Amino acid sequence: MSSKSKPLFSSSIGKKLIMSLTGLFLCTFLVIHLIGNLQLFKNDEGYAFNNYAHFMSQFAPIKVVSYLLYASIVIHAVYSLVLTIKNKAARPVGYNQKAGNENSKWNSRNMGILGTIILVFLATHMQHFWFQYKFGTTPYIEYNTEIVTGNRQTISSDVLPSNYDGYKIFVNDGVETIQTKDLYKQVAYTFQNPLIVLLYLVAMAALAFHLIHGFQSAFQTIGFNHKRYIGFIRSVGIWVFGVIIPIAFAAMPLYFFFKG
Amino acid sequence: MSNHMNLTLKVWRQKNDKSTGQFVTIQANNIADDMSFLEMLDIINDDLTRKGEDPIYFDHDCREGICGMCSLVINGRPHGPNQGTTTCQLHMRSFHDGQTIVIEPWRAAAFPVLKDLAVDRTSFERIQQAGGYVNVNTGGVPDANAIPIPKVIADEAFESATCIGCGACVAACKNASAMLFVSAKVSQFALLPQGQTERYERAQAMVDQMDAEGFGNCTNTGACEAECPVGIKMTNIARLNREYLSAKIFSERDIHA
Numbered sequence: 341m342s343s344k345s346k347p348l349f350s351s352s353i354g355k356k357l358i359m360s361l362t363g364l365f366l367c368t369f370l371v372i373h374l375i376g377n378l379q380l381f382k383n384d385e386g387y388a389f390n391n392y393a394h395f396m397s398q399f400a401p402i403k404v405v406s407y408l409l410y411a412s413i414v415i416h417a418v419y420s421l422v423l424t425i426k427n428k429a430a431r432p433v434g435y436n437q438k439a440g441n442e443n444s445k446w447n448s449r450n451m452g453i454l455g456t457i458i459l460v461f462l463a464t465h466m467q468h469f470w471f472q473y474k475f476g477t478t479p480y481i482e483y484n485t486e487i488v489t490g491n492r493q494t495i496s497s498d499v500l501p502s503n504y505d506g507y508k509i510f511v512n513d514g515v516e517t518i519q520t521k522d523l524y525k526q527v528a529y530t531f532q533n534p535l536i537v538l539l540y541l542v543a544m545a546a547l548a549f550h551l552i553h554g555f556q557s558a559f560q561t562i563g564f565n566h567k568r569y570i571g572f573i574r575s576v577g578i579w580v581f582g583v584i585i586p587i588a589f590a591a592m593p594l595y596f597f598f599k600g
Numbered sequence: 601m602s603n604h605m606n607l608t609l610k611v612w613r614q615k616n617d618k619s620t621g622q623f624v625t626i627q628a629n630n631i632a633d634d635m636s637f638l639e640m641l642d643i644i645n646d647d648l649t650r651k652g653e654d655p656i657y658f659d660h661d662c663r664e665g666i667c668g669m670c671s672l673v674i675n676g677r678p679h680g681p682n683q684g685t686t687t688c689q690l691h692m693r694s695f696h697d698g699q700t701i702v703i704e705p706w707r708a709a710a711f712p713v714l715k716d717l718a719v720d721r722t723s724f725e726r727i728q729q730a731g732g733y734v735n736v737n738t739g740g741v742p743d744a745n746a747i748p749i750p751k752v753i754a755d756e757a758f759e760s761a762t763c764i765g766c767g768a769c770v771a772a773c774k775n776a777s778a779m780l781f782v783s784a785k786v787s788q789f790a791l792l793p794q795g796q797t798e799r800y801e802r803a804q805a806m807v808d809q810m811d812a813e814g815f816g817n818c819t820n821t822g823a824c825e826a827e828c829p830v831g832i833k834m835t836n837i838a839r840l841n842r843e844y845l846s847a848k849i850f851s852e853r854d855i856h857a
Contacts, residue, residue, distance in 0.1 A: 345807075
């Protein structure tokens with residue numbers, strides 16, 4: 341045995357380690373993203389959600405994490421392509437008869453297709469909200485809240501006023517005034533389009549099946565497979581990442597679509 | 601008395617490793633249901649030989665499920681429809697009269713077809729040669745049980761060592777990955793004290809050779825485990841991942857080299 345082995349990331353297991361770690365990082369992001377977005381269900385004309393959106397777009401540590409996140413998405417997609425090309429080359433002549441369902445689950449064999457659906461979704465999702473919020477146009481809202489009573493008046497418009505120059509918060513005569521881009525209404529308007537709602541539902545279904553396999557597969561790849569906790573990992577993968585999270589996300593477009 | 605059946609076989613015929621090959625339909629009549637699948641092919645070949653035609657080439661040796669030579673993907677499944685069996689342990693009673701059976705060789709770049717259904721599996725041997733061994737001192741025979749090994753560990757090492765190297769895991773895997781084979785061959789030594797000397801070098805050398813042979817990457821579909829005739833488990837693959845990754849991070853020999 342030679343002592344000089346190939347570098348870690350040029351090996352099959354090293355590349356899969358990258359898939360595993362980026363995938364698990366993206367899973368943790370989903371949890372945070374969901375918890376934040378649950379504020380969409382608050383019936384407060386987007387007060388909580390819009391303030392949260394502003395906080396997330398300005399807070400420096402979140403910015404750092406967001407770049408890590410974009411990098412993870414790109415690396416996860418690029419490495420999946422590299423690995424898939426190698427996998428295809430490993431079987432140049434295919435089988436005439438296939439009986440994949442006899443020995444494995446459909447989603448475990450089609451992670452690339454499911455991942456591609458998620459990637460296409462991500463691009464449109466970023467365009468709908470992130471791009472419009474940062475560089476495009478959104479509706480505008482001003483919240484005037486009496487600090488003592490909590491009574492709130494709003495002034496809103498479907499376009500940003502020409503003199504709008506960023507998020508502002510100030511207190512005057514016991515009234516808290518917040519002027520902000522109304523991402524909440526942007527969400528509500530976007531989800532009036534049934535095609536967009538359908539895209540989101542398909543994407544969440546793809547995400548569910550991707551993660552039912554992917555979450556436990558990521559642990560297998562880094563060597564975590566132990567009687568004591570493998571059942572817990574599989575349950576979290578199926579119930580948290582395969583059921584609860586995708587359904588909660590899917591509820592958002594449906595909520596706004598039927599709310600009108 | 602056994603029942604007899606008539607079958608339509610679609611068999612992959614390929615002249616040699618250079619030619620492309622195609623499916624040939626062969627009628628198999630009056631096949632007894634207590635024949636093994638390989639005996640059925642023997643009858644076909646006897647027939648072909650009498651007619652002066654080239655018999656179908658297929659690998660076989662012990663015909664009792666321990667050598668790992670017999671292969672064949674039968675109706676899309678390595679070693680046929682039954683679980684935990686090799687092709688020689690598959691009997692014609694698993695099929696019914698009038699059925700069409702598609703017989704293909706193992707399909708993988710690392711298992712080139714030599715002729716018809718026989719493939720070259722020496723890539724497995726080269727992986728084994730890269731690190732699937734232990735160094736032992738010469739001299740007298742060591743005492744049995746001189747090194748205490750917990751029974752569960754000894755059993756697990758033994759289970760891993762039951763891999764017969766048939767390649768069904770590769771044939772079943774959508775990526776033609778050899779991870780189940782390599783993980784069994786690493787595990788049978790990694791679990792035992794005698795295997796510790798080369799532990800980290802072994803995992804790295806065998807994975808390097810596996811990659812060099814052109815096998816695909818494992819995506820944990822579990823098809824290998826489901827089709828393995830001797831029941832090698834996916835926990836071996838997790839162990840191989842641990843062995844390989846910890847070798848990259850903790851190998852004392854590399855730290856001090």
